[in-house]
Amino acid sequence: IKGAVEDYQIKAVPSYVKKDLKTGDLTLGDSYHPFESLPTSHSGMAIKFYAVNVANSNPYISLNASVKILQGHNVYGGESVLNLASEMLNLLNEVYPAFYSCLNIRGATIAKIDSTFSVSLPSDLLVQPCLRFLSNIGDGHRKSDTQRDFYNTVYFGGKTSRYGGAKIYGKGHELKEEITKLQKSAKLGNTQSINKLKVLNPALVDWSKTLLRFESTTKARQLKRLLYPVNLWDFINYQRDEDKDVLTRLWRYWFDPILSILKGDIMPDIDDSEVYDLCKSNLMSYTKSGKVSYTKANNVYNFYILLKRDGYVAVKSRYARRTFDENVQNLTSLGYSKSVLQNLSLDTVKTVPVSEIVKMDFTKQFPDEYTPVISEHIYKFAKYLNGGTIEFNKFHNLYDLDGNLLPQRKSTT
Template identity: 35%
Template sequence: MIDLIRMSIPFNEDFCSGDATESHGLVDLQVCQWNGAKLESGEVEYEPDGSVTVSRLRHPFESIPSSNSSLSFKIYSGGLNYWPHIELKASPAKLLQGHNVYGTCDVEKCIFALVQAFNVGMPNLTTMLDWHLAEIQHIDVTFTAQMESQSQGRQAIAALKNISSGQTRSSKNSHATTCYFGVNSQGKKSSRHKQLKIYLKGAELEHQINELLQKVKNSNIPLYKKQLDIMQSSEVRGFAENALRFEASVLSRMLQRLGIPRLVSEFIDYAKSYEGCLIEALWTEAFKDVFAALGNEKMTVFDDEDILNKLKIEFGKVSEKTGNTSYAKANRLFRFYRSFKNEGYEEVKRTTAKNTFHDNMRQLCLVVSKAHLQNLKGIASNVVPMLRVINVDFSKQHPASYVEPEHLCDQISLRAVS
């Protein structure tokens, strides 16, 4: 699916000063404000007579609400080394259907969703732009592997953090549910061609739902309630629950390297004439080094989700200050339990300090019998090739009941009629 599009549209020369042939010029931000943009000032001066002078005008990223989600845009006013333009950024999946757990690979439909949302939200500002020169700057292409459980998904993330192949190396970070490639240890992008992100979609969706619950509580904006209803649906939540998401941010330099046009009109035509699915091809190219490495890697699979859940119930601790529940002790005991599966009872007992071993055993046996632990021999039957565990099936990227969303312009027309 297409998860995000970032595109730039230059201003028409009639609204700019400068030389378009030399790619430098300026647009009058005040004219942009008259046409609907909300500006902010870097400097405000109050005169004794009560008048106010503002200067150093700039345009921050501004959000345009649409029927299912919102679109962000920003005006870049120009300078000596670039032509003034507007940047649009949004998830077409969210614009078309209210969530991005799954979605469409239709390039034209996704691009037109951004264009339509901007044209409806900023009807005057859009007339100042040269749309035939619009370019793709960045496109996120995403596909999902369904894991057997959330626990197995976290194990896969931990294993993926050790992967490196060719020019693709994982970035060390502290997120238990996310793994990055093409991002340095400070969280900054280290590649101008692509960035890769592998994460548990269920955890991200629950975070988004919690944020929306707070927004619904604090405001009466109908859009938030609509988004919340969509995200909380059993179909969306069910698909996201055990989903391991592989997201590739394909930047303009990668498109250039692959000989793919960046002009929006040409990009759409290229996708239409492409033999197969262009989005699948871009994703496969972006992740080829990672999956090449996976072919030689194995991981230990523990499927005792029930034991982990029981440990969380038994040892979860609610903070009096924040109200959040900590599962640090439960996770520590679960790692102790997994050591039995990996090494066997006798080996764990032999290599663990006596007091530590007995303390952990006493607590662990509240949810699992000692006889079960003593029968774990540490055999390697739970060590399997990672490719067997992480299987991205292009034919199973949405629920069986999924129906392609209508074009955004058609959705708006239908709502106007109804």
């Protein structure tokens, strides 16, 4: 693409406007395309054309959307990348056909891709306590990012990471805030808001109330490191021909290290005397003369008391790394998970039924009656796939013989 932004009949604004105070003449800076949301009957798709000052690449357009543009919500949804990509590209073509005709569609790449799983807790009252508990766990590069630890979201990974990250949040709270905004807009007569509220029905809201959402974001740089394709069509072919569960694998890359911390026989109601008894019975040793020694047991118990009094992070800063890790390992060997040790100094250990977190069931991702919405534009993009057509037997049961997307099992793209 060459030339000015407005040459392609796409929305353009000047980078600056300067007025001559004497003559009143206006001087306009170079045009650029601002962030824009292309409307659909359900939701919008964010787009941004990077036409000027683009480093290390040709000018390009960025598209960002979720399954909302297909069904009006993303409380649950399918996992077909082709399905969502087809809807996104077709929308761009409909709004800006002249601009679309200049694009190298075959060269489209994935900048980032999200994959989510949700778990339903026994009560919506447990969502916030569980988030507070999870905000204190971390392991290696998956440490919780407390700088962005908002009321309803716990982040793992830096905000500016070029590889991606993960977050956990309460879906019900997020949906409630969205509905509140839509209701205000609907009262002013906004037709799109009125239509959106029809989709966000009481049954959907009720389903979302107890959901704890686990969402991963994998960026292009990390896709390359994991040896996955970054070209959009190559990735779709890979999902079709090689691994229909590729989004699940990306999700597990980010969350397995986090969830593994929760493993173990967790006892939220910890009694100090019981801890000491466990230390004595499991960590005792014998001297050369054959006498029982409780030196190690006493040291580990004292370490436990320090964790409870001062907190995991503070104690870790005062110990040599090897000594600290050995003490933690000794306590986990007694049945106390690392996640509880990281929360010992907080009230959450007593108020959160941590066993419910350990039992998290990710198999039930949507109601039994749910059928994913299929983009009617899929076949327009078959020419970009290997072979030039959609071969159903190679889609690993993603589609039936009539081209209908079969019920999806796990994540929301």
